[in-house]
Amino acid sequence: MRTSTSRTGGRFRSRATAGLTALLLPLAAMVGLASPAEAAPSATATYAKTSDWGSGFEGKWTVKNTGTTSLSSWTVEWDFPAGTAVTSAWDADVTSSGNHWTAKNKAWNGPLAPGASVSFGFNGTGSGSPSGCKLNGASCDGGSVPGDNPPSAPGTPSASNITNTAVTLSWSAATDDKGIKNYDVLRDGTRVATVTGLTYTNTGLTAGTDYSYAIQARDSADQTGPVSGSRAVRTTGGGTDPGPGDKVKLGYFTNWGVYQRNYHVKNLVSSGTAAKITHINYAFGNVQSGRCTIGDAFADYDKAYTADQSVDGKADTWDQPLRGNFNQLRKLKAQYPNIKVLWSFGGWTWSGGFGQAAANPAAFAESCYQLVEDPRWADVFDGIDLDWEYPNACGLTCDTSDPASLKNVMQAMRARFGSGNLVTAAISADGTNGGKLDAADYAGAAQYVDFYNVMTYDFFGTWAAQGPTAPHSPLTSYAGIPQEGFNSEAAITKLKGKGISGSKLNLGIGFYGRGWTGVTQATPGGTATGPAPGTYEPGNEDYKVLKVTCPATGTVAGTAYAKCGSNWWSYDTPATIGTKMSWVKSQGLKGAFYWEFSGDTANGELANAVHTGLR
Template sequence: MKRSVRNGLVVAAAVALAAAVVPIVTSTANAAGNLSATFTVDQDWGSGWGATYKITNGTSSAINGWTLEFDLPAGGQITSFWDADVVRTGQHYVAKNKSWAPTLAAGASISWGMNGSGAKPPINCKINGVVCSGGTPTSNPPSSNPPSSKPPSSNPPTSNPPTSNPPSGSKKVVGYFAEWGVYARNYHAKNIDTSGSASKLTHILYAFGNTTGGRCSIGDSFADYEKAYTAAESVDGVADTWDQPLRGSFNQLKKLKAKYPHLKVIWSFGGWTWSGGFTQAAANPAAFADSCYSLVNDPRWAGVFDGIDIDWEYPNACGLQCDTSGPNAFKNVISALRSRFGSSKLVTAAITADGTNGGKIDATDYAGAIGNLDWLMPMTYDYFGSFSAQGPTAPHSPLNCYAGIPTAGFCAETAINKLKSKGIPANKLLLGIGFYGRGWTGVTQATPGGTATGAAPGTYEQGNEDYKVLKNTCPATGTIGGTAYAKCGSNWWSYDTPSTITGKMSYAKSQSLGGAFFWELSGDTSNGELITAVSNGLK
């Protein structure tokens, strides 16, 4: 499938777990001095749970540092944590205050959180070396929020409290945030908040990291962690300073996660332009995985990323470059990543949606990799476009293969069916949506199938335009294959609208898919018309 260059297209996506639960609270007060620790189970979704430990200084003077020790019953474990430094030895855990919060003032409290699995609550509690007193579990009102997804943090809490409730339901809503969008597009992490998108997303894919020399590497250091944000541009209204250790989009995403604790961020590597290094990575998957783990978990941006996404275009097939690593290469790379990142981090992949016989899906053992992936994102868009300059015109993201489609099998339904037939569980497949259109010029025929003379003009790329522009400059006049199209003058465009997205989400639910993902956030309107249709359509 044709994909745009680096400032073009890719999507992939993320975890939403939800169940109505009854939180458990266990209060354990220090016997000497009223320093207390309160353990609260906020969510329980069967296979795991989310909880908070609140440390309160009930004394009349400041406490310089705290250390909380406890055991989890056999079978219990903490799988991730944030806002504390935690060390595990068997079933014994030692949590300490972060370096940015060494002092707990008289009467003050600080909370740190965790996700876990198995038995709970903690036992054998000590705080600052003193045995905690008893405590009896009590019930809080039921909660329908999914588990907290906030990862470890190295920044002090912002002045903004957590905002809004996380998305309800079990479906994932995953959106790409393009690294280069902070330049000409002037799209920043704050826009994810102000558009209302943050409360609807379950996961953000940060695109892209590079794969130079078969290693994970930085794509754009200025955009990633060097760019200074003013107070007006910043998620929390606080300007960056010249000497702070982390700036750029990474720091803004960390602030966004503090404001929306349900959000997870995944670093995506590769894409159309930067997939060349995967061939070398396939020759030594363990070395590749080591490099990725070190970069994703670099202490400079601790707490930003919850996992890694691989956007290899395309294993054992041709994209911008051709790969001949064989059908097992992708499976081997994913296996190495899972071994290195472990079970507590997300490992996902955006893959081809070419479901034709002998096509790109058939070229790789995607089913063999699925056991080590949290989900797969077939890129069910960019099937057709002005990369075929003379046409025929056709929608770039058809859900269904209609009569007269230029290439038989080039539609989302065919790709999904083929992946499922290979044994990939439906709930590990996400449906791809484009928040943009593809268009031709020199077109005389209003309906699909007409000839053209080249690419229609686009703001940033010929033949490509954001939905937020097209909805006004070339409103949709018809639908085909489950998506929309329009002819304006001699230009012909195809793109998804809130209405066609609603139809696609209905299909995703009927097929028991895991949710949807989209490329990319800046293509939506300032009030998030398209992501609203995705989110509402999956409920």
């Protein structure tokens, strides 16, 4: 969110019956194992995850003698990423040094005749997949080829087009001194496909199910290199998606909008929007000195409303105990009792105080509770929303708390506000690897929130004054997008990959456009000389203005763009919002939210598009 400006995008058991018998070469023999110039013994070791119960899993290695002579013993080595470990094992002696694991045969299952195979198993914790496998010091695919190095690891796969039964994976190429032949696609440690390209669509999956994917390259000699990093994916559906009646339709109401914008709570009624929303986030309260504080006392609870400005047509009196927006929201809820109102704290301008607040989450939560539940307006609010931009990352200012700070704060909020109040948060939509969504424990915090509002807008804008021009709220990637991972699909996929259910995620819609001037190219990707003129801010304009002054001339990645004269704008229209709402439903998301009410037309056509799209 913003107070005046924002950058979201630049700116998610028991052991089964034990396995059987044996595998390969003796430890003593490893002293004389093949040198790099010699061929290694002909044997293979393959891994499979046989079960996963959330808090742990069972893995199995199988060693096979593919040669013509007997093997007398075997040793399998591999690496697990940090956080993944073996907790118990059977049919092998398993030891570790850091993240490096070694399994050696038992005294009774070392010999292995030609063509024979043996398995050993283990229980583990974590979600990582093994990499760097070696069998008796050589490649687990049968040994290295003299004079030919194995390939490197491919890039960690990305996931897109996630449905109930399918996912599309893409990855960056591996390198090899003699050339890459193809790639093995591993799902939960088991190979499900071998492809020659850099993408694969896995179909036939189960709805609402967690999967882990990794990629392994093969060179022209059929040697495999290390396994890539893993990508967690959860398919949609599975009976956990909210139904149409449960969809969130949330809008932000800004306290400063009552000034220059002349936008008041009554406008929600006169536009017809009040009948088409489920939630209002009132923005913003401040975060100062480790506490929640009032953002604008005059607008919040002191401004006197005349009869023509008031929701119920009754003027405020000089001596009434509560006036301002809070009293108008109270009147709105009397007419529309289904609407839930949350008080939002932070935002782009006021997020700098969260770092100090995170140092004592319980005290921070107590201050917020006392303010939100102040007897003067306790009946107005149904909970709290935190707009921290961004935990352990940089927005207007840089936070250096730590990755656990968000989880700790949300846990304290839930403990203080209890189950009877809503606790939500607006979060980054940075879908890049190592970006903002990887900087904090969003998955850990998710257990304490009712839902996240994913700020899937402001991916691109005139902070890049010379362009390239790009839609600020792309639903998907597209050819020429300035930054991969800066789109709604990438953000939602990353968050689902962290184990966060779609039923806790709302898609963000901007009721405004971002624009450049000095542009000659009509389609995205053109150069510019700076921000286009805007009513309140250069490079930013309300939808209600743009639909008249610069109508859409095209669409890209699920959003609209327009060129009028030398100005180039991108924004959402009722048609593109309809497309996005269809996507929200296909992804099993909780619903949608928008920033913010005053950018809409007098008859609320964008809010109506969200409403009708989610029915």
